[in-house]
Amino acid sequence: MNENFTDELHTLKLSEDGTYTAYSKEYDEHYHSTKDGALQESLKKHVIPAFRVCKKNEVNILDICYGLGFNTLATIDYYAKNRPNTTLNIYSAELDSSLVKSLENFIYPKEFDGFGEIIDAISRDGFYKKKNVKIEVFLGDAREYIKKFEDKFDIVYQDAFSADVNPMLWTKEYFSDIKNTMKKDAVLTTYSTALKIRLALHENGFKVYLNSGEGFRAATISSLEEIEEFKKVDMEHKISCNPDVRPLRD
Numbered sequence: 001m002n003e004n005f006t007d008e009l010h011t012l013k014l015s016e017d018g019t020y021t022a023y024s025k026e027y028d029e030h031y032h033s034t035k036d037g038a039l040q041e042s043l044k045k046h047v048i049p050a051f052r053v054c055k056k057n058e059v060n061i062l063d064i065c066y067g068l069g070f071n072t073l074a075t076i077d078y079y080a081k082n083r084p085n086t087t088l089n090i091y092s093a094e095l096d097s098s099l100v101k102s103l104e105n106f107i108y109p110k111e112f113d114g115f116g117e118i119i120d121a122i123s124r125d126g127f128y129k130k131k132n133v134k135i136e137v138f139l140g141d142a143r144e145y146i147k148k149f150e151d152k153f154d155i156v157y158q159d160a161f162s163a164d165v166n167p168m169l170w171t172k173e174y175f176s177d178i179k180n181t182m183k184k185d186a187v188l189t190t191y192s193t194a195l196k197i198r199l200a201l202h203e204n205g206f207k208v209y210l211n212s213g214e215g216f217r218a219a220t221i222s223s224l225e226e227i228e229e230f231k232k233v234d235m236e237h238k239i240s241c242n243p244d245v246r247p248l249r250d
Contacts, residue, residue: 015030015032018037019040028165031067036216038070042071043074044213046189047071048078049230053227054186058086060154061090064156065142069119069122073115094137094138100137101123103123151182156182170192172203173250175200179205182224188221189211193210205224209231
């Protein structure tokens with residue numbers, strides 16, 4: 001184990017798929033589900049479902065929040081293996097600058113062995129560009145960062161700490177700002193299936209779909225347009241059965 005990564009705010013944790021995640025003492029949560037596994041959660045709840053829907057030759061991705069970088073790195077790896085000629089432009093915000101600077105010491109899975117140059121560049125500069133991959137990591141408030149963009153993104157990975165400990169990145173108003181960053185045919189992925197989160201999406205005009213399958217707990221995918229690849233959630237039925245549930249508000 002690389003003790004250089006562990007500090008007063010973070011400790012390493014081995015998840016069930018054999019890959020490491022980290023535990024945040026500040027938020028009292030792990031960065032990934034230790035049951036689903038760090039790499040498998042990134043792939044099955046974010047990268048693969050978005051990949052199924054978005055088939056463009058150039059893809060702009062908003063990764064909220066960067067964290068340990070799994071979503072970004074798993075995206076690069078998956079596209080390289082399955083759609084290698086795609087241009088990837090990945091934009092991310094991360095409040096914890098000390099975490100990003102420490103990632104050169106994190107124990108990543110073997111699938112990321114070829115990404116040392118990327119990891120070092122992000123840890124040092126918050127920026128990487130080479131061939132068909134560009135990554136920008138903004139160190140600061142995601143709520144402010146996303147206001148820079150309009151009609152920009154094809155994919156949004158909504159992967160902040162849970163609403164219980166980080167509610168400001170799950171409110172109805174937040175998703176309104178996210179909607180403004182997205183193209184009309186864009187998709188949003190998230191691990192959350194909570195009704196209050198789905199309501200925040202629904203009340204912003206998003207259509208809500210179930211992302212489920214073998215080896216991981218169910219998740220959510222949303223779009224402003226109809227998508228055929230996933231089972232649609234009947235939000236009106238959910239609302240009628242749970243009339244007291246409300247979306248989070250600023």
